[in-house]
Amino acid sequence: MVTxxxxxxxxxSGTEVVLEGIAQALEADEQLQVLVAGDADVIxxxxxxxxxxxxxxxxxxxxxxxxxSTAVHAKKDSSIVRGCLAVRHGEADGFFSAGSTGAILVAxxxxxxxxxxxxxxxxxxxxxxxxxxxxVMIDMGANADTHEDMIVQFAHMGRAYAKVTxxxxxxxxxxxxxxxxxxxxxxxAVAFHQALKDAGGDSWFAGNAEGTDLLAGRYDVIVSDGxxxxxxxxxxxxxxxxxxxxxxxATKKSKLMAIGALLLKPAIKAVAADLSGDEYGGAxxxxxxxxVIIGHGATSALAVKNGTLVCAKAVxxxxxxxxxxxx
Amino acid sequence: MVTxxxxxxxxxSGTEVVLEGIAQALEADEQLQVLVAGDADVIxxxxxxxxxxxxxxxxxxxxxxxxxSTAVHAKKDSSIVRGCLAVRHGEADGFFSAGSTGAILVAxxxxxxxxxxxxxxxxxxxxxxxxxxxxVMIDMGANADTHEDMIVQFAHMGRAYAKVTxxxxxxxxxxxxxxxxxxxxxxxAVAFHQALKDAGGDSWFAGNAEGTDLLAGRYDVIVSDGxxxxxxxxxxxxxxxxxxxxxxxATKKSKLMAIGALLLKPAIKAVAADLSGDEYGGAxxxxxxxxVIIGHGATSALAVKNGTLVCAKAVxxxxxxxxxxxx
Numbered sequence: 001m002v003t004x005x006x007x008x009x010x011x012x013s014g015t016e017v018v019l020e021g022i023a024q025a026l027e028a029d030e031q032l033q034v035l036v037a038g039d040a041d042v043i044x045x046x047x048x049x050x051x052x053x054x055x056x057x058x059x060x061x062x063x064x065x066x067x068x069s070t071a072v073h074a075k076k077d078s079s080i081v082r083g084c085l086a087v088r089h090g091e092a093d094g095f096f097s098a099g100s101t102g103a104i105l106v107a108x109x110x111x112x113x114x115x116x117x118x119x120x121x122x123x124x125x126x127x128x129x130x131x132x133x134x135x136v137m138i139d140m141g142a143n144a145d146t147h148e149d150m151i152v153q154f155a156h157m158g159r160a161y162a163k164v165t166x167x168x169x170x171x172x173x174x175x176x177x178x179x180x181x182x183x184x185x186x187x188x189a190v191a192f193h194q195a196l197k198d199a200g201g202d203s204w205f206a207g208n209a210e211g212t213d214l215l216a217g218r219y220d221v222i223v224s225d226g227x228x229x230x231x232x233x234x235x236x237x238x239x240x241x242x243x244x245x246x247x248x249x250a251t252k253k254s255k256l257m258a259i260g261a262l263l264l265k266p267a268i269k270a271v272a273a274d275l276s277g278d279e280y281g282g283a284x285x286x287x288x289x290x291x292v293i294i295g296h297g298a299t300s301a302l303a304v305k306n307g308t309l310v311c312a313k314a315v316x317x318x319x320x321x322x323x324x325x326x327x
Numbered sequence: 328m329v330t331x332x333x334x335x336x337x338x339x340s341g342t343e344v345v346l347e348g349i350a351q352a353l354e355a356d357e358q359l360q361v362l363v364a365g366d367a368d369v370i371x372x373x374x375x376x377x378x379x380x381x382x383x384x385x386x387x388x389x390x391x392x393x394x395x396s397t398a399v400h401a402k403k404d405s406s407i408v409r410g411c412l413a414v415r416h417g418e419a420d421g422f423f424s425a426g427s428t429g430a431i432l433v434a435x436x437x438x439x440x441x442x443x444x445x446x447x448x449x450x451x452x453x454x455x456x457x458x459x460x461x462x463v464m465i466d467m468g469a470n471a472d473t474h475e476d477m478i479v480q481f482a483h484m485g486r487a488y489a490k491v492t493x494x495x496x497x498x499x500x501x502x503x504x505x506x507x508x509x510x511x512x513x514x515x516a517v518a519f520h521q522a523l524k525d526a527g528g529d530s531w532f533a534g535n536a537e538g539t540d541l542l543a544g545r546y547d548v549i550v551s552d553g554x555x556x557x558x559x560x561x562x563x564x565x566x567x568x569x570x571x572x573x574x575x576x577a578t579k580k581s582k583l584m585a586i587g588a589l590l591l592k593p594a595i596k597a598v599a600a601d602l603s604g605d606e607y608g609g610a611x612x613x614x615x616x617x618x619v620i621i622g623h624g625a626t627s628a629l630a631v632k633n634g635t636l637v638c639a640k641a642v643x644x645x646x647x648x649x650x651x652x653x654x
Contacts, residue, residue: 130572141505144513178468178557186471186554211561215569227513228558230505234538235559239566242542243598245457250594260590267577267584271570 001033002312003054005092008038008046009061009079010099011299015042018098021304025312026052028305032312035092037079056091058082068102072110080104084111087290094311098282098295098304105142108285108292115324121287122154122226123294124161127236128274129217136162136171136221137214140283141230148195151175151223155196157286158221159204160323164314171220173200174209176228184208188225196223211235240275244268273302282307284314291319328360329639330381332419335365335373336388336406337426338626342369345425348631352639353379355632359639362419364406383418385409395429399437407431411438414617421638425609425622425631432469435612435619442651448614449481449553450621451488454563455601456544463489463498463548464541467610468557475522478502478550482523484613485548486531487650491641498547500527501536503555511535515552523550538562567602571595600629609634611641618646 006025008018015038022034023046036043037056047055060078062071072081080099084107086092095112097104101123109121122139129135138158143150155173162171175193177185182193185208196205209222214232224232247268251258261268282295282303291314295307314320333352335345342365349361350373363370364383374382387405389398399408407426411434413419422439424431428450436448449466456462465485470477482500489498502519504512509520512535523532536549541559551559574595578585588595609622609630618641622634641647 128569130569144505144511144516176558178471178554178561184471186552189471189554210565211558211563212565212568214562215565225513227505227516228555231503231538231555231559232562234505235541235562236538236566238537238539238542239563239602240570241539242455242457243567243570243602246598247591247594250591250597256590257594260587260592260594263583263587264574264577264591265587267574267587270577271573275566275570 001031002315003033003035003092004308004311004315005035005037005056005083005086005095006304006308007079007083007095007097007099008036008043010097011295012064013299017299017301018304019046020301022046022053022308023050024301024305025308026050029309029312032308034308035086037083037086056082056086062100062103064100066100066103068100068106071100071103072106080107081111084108084292087112087292093315094291094293096282096293096295096304096307096311098299098307101141101294104292104294105285108288112288112290112292115287115289115320118287119150119153121285122157123283124158124286125233125283126165127215127233129215131217133217134166135214135217135219136166137229137233138221138223138286139226139229140233141226142285143226145227146225148191151192151225152195152199153287155200155205155221155223156326157323158223160319160326161284161286162220163322164317164319165310166220168220170204172206173204173221173223174206174213174219176211176222176224176232177208178210180208180210182207236275240272244272282310284310286323289320291315328358329642330360330362330419331635331638331642332362332364332383332410332413332422333631333635334406334410334422334424334426335363335370337424338622339391340626344626344628345631346373347628349373349380349635350377351628351632352635353377356636356639359635361635362413364410364413383409383413389427389430391427393427393430395427395433398427398430399433407434408438411435411619414439414619420642421618421620423609423620423622423631423634423638425626425634428468428621431619431621432612435615439615439617439619442614442616442647445614446477446480448612449484450610451485451613452560452610453492454542454560456542458544460544461493462541462544462546463493464556464560465548465550465613466553466556467560468553469612470553472554473552475518478519478552479522479526480614482527482532482548482550483653484650485550487646487653488611488613489547490649491644491646492637493547495547497531499533500531500548500550501533501540501546503538503549503551503559504535505537507535507537509534563602567599571599611637613650616647618642
């Protein structure tokens with residue numbers, strides 16, 4: 001039995017959506033137990049109704065707009081802080097929250113703790129790609145300022161995650177830049193290229209990737225500083241939303257197009273869902289002593305379900321040990 | 328009559344495509360004259376057949392893969408260098424090329440010349456947005472390393488371009504970052520935010536934008552360093568390509584979906600074309616003494632036509648004077 005602590009108070013979509021996602025995860029995985037963190041009036045009835053749902057009653061909530069480290073230090077009985085402490089004390093094997101990314105990052109680094117030798121945890125996510133080949137993107141925004149020694153660790157952590165989540169034996173890593181040639185890029189990107197080349201040589205470093213490569217399924221891992229990674233991931237999301245919006249607008253102008261959209265709906269819905277991040281359940285915070293998964297703020301029950309299941313999978317497959325071994 | 332010099336040798340799609348685009352531009356705009364730069368055997372017959380097409384015979388070509396400044400210095404009789412010189416000598420009012428971005432940047436900075444006070448030219452482009460509201464993105468990759476004083480100039484140049492190309496009287500500018508709060512971002516992004524706030528205050532600076540805002544039509548101008556801007560623009564392109572690919576794949580699995588795709592084709596094609604950059608004709612190099620427009624490498628006749636017409640429009644509307652006045 002694997003126990004995952006899930007933050008019932010996290011996310012912009014309300015606690016019912018999170019509880020519904022937990023119920024779906026429990027139904028999908030009979031070897032899963034969920035420690036549900038949240039206000040008593042939110043979680044008590046749910047935990048009584050679901051036999052593998054255990055209550056972790058908390059009294060405070062960290063809002064999405066709060067300053068991360070201030071909030072984490074002030075709200076010691078919040079679902080995020082208590083959830084991370086539950087992992088630290090062995091009451092849970094991993095943590096999932098759709099709450100404030102910054103607060104989870106601070107609370108998890110402090111309370112779950114970093115793996116020995118890891119300078120900074122990084123956020124990774126497996127985005128879809130052409131021909132069904134997914135790519136692990138790392139860092140998605142945990143470190144807006146990234147240094148050369150950090151980028152090499154991100155690459156190692158991304159490789160370990162690709163092994164577990166994509167099942168690739170020898171993942172190849174590319175650096176996100178503004179051109180394929182190694183001389184291309186900002187001073188920082190050129191330095192990152194050199195550091196990755198020194199660390200990985202030809203054995204796993206594949207050179208520079210561009211924005212057009214992100215969804216092309218060409219690399220197992222694409223590594224970047226957290227600033228660029230965050231902008232790129234949100235650009236993917238915004239572009240998908242824009243295209244779906246254009247198709248919807250066209251259906252209002254033409255009956256034939258409306259019929260076309262109806263027939264194509266399953267395909268459009270599938271792509272949109274895949275690019276929304278709900279399918280892969282959020283971003284994994286790598287470099288900690290246990291798996292911590294951060295869901296999308298505007299989360300859905302499906303995202304909570306998948307995030308919880310991905311967290312359980314990471315525990316079972318020994319993701320943390322694999323990252324420690326990769327260094 | 329406005330005269331635009333067009334590089335017949337530029338682009339990955341061959342000289343016929345460029346000539347076809349020139350012919351379309353001449354047909355669309357009777358007050359336009361084109362100075363066609365290229366090898367005699369490529370351009371002579373074309374210039375004889377089209378009365379407002381004048382030959383500028385050159386003997387060298389700068390390839391897409393060549394090192395920009397080396398190539399520009401070595402190939403003084405290339406279509407790119409000669410085209411920029413034609414603008415310098417008053418033989419043309421503007422220049423369009425779908426050739427190597429780096430080489431055009433070097434040749435234009437050297438031969439067309441920077442406007443007084445401008446530190447570095449920047450690449451701008453008007454991307455589509457929700458409800459038909461376009462946004463000028465600047466810098467798209469001319470300056471991988473951008474400093475604080477440059478970002479403020481980019482904002483000014485972007486505003487001038489938005490006035491001309493979008494017809495907005497008082498364009499509002501946002502900074503591309505990884506969060507809306509002004510404390511969010513890399514050290515550089517936070518410094519950019521402060522510099523823009525100092526320069527624009529509330530009168531035109533609208534704060535931070537995220538990747539999800541790029542196609543949302545929320546701002547008239549989104550400014551960024553050239554590295555992030557390039558990654559974001561190519562991510563938009565890659566995402567559009569990925570989504571169209573997924574829809575195509577679905578039509579192969581289901582006849583109903585194939586019919587749906589056929590009915591929806593006009594809408595899908597329109598979105599894809601708009602996001603490919605062909606509709607807006609390329610990126611404009613701002614900060615020079617004349618308009619220089621860089622087409623997409625994998626260019627189409629439509630992109631050449633629109634790029635040439637946009638260049639002529641920039642001349643007629645006094646874009647360069649407006650940029651000089653904005654500073």
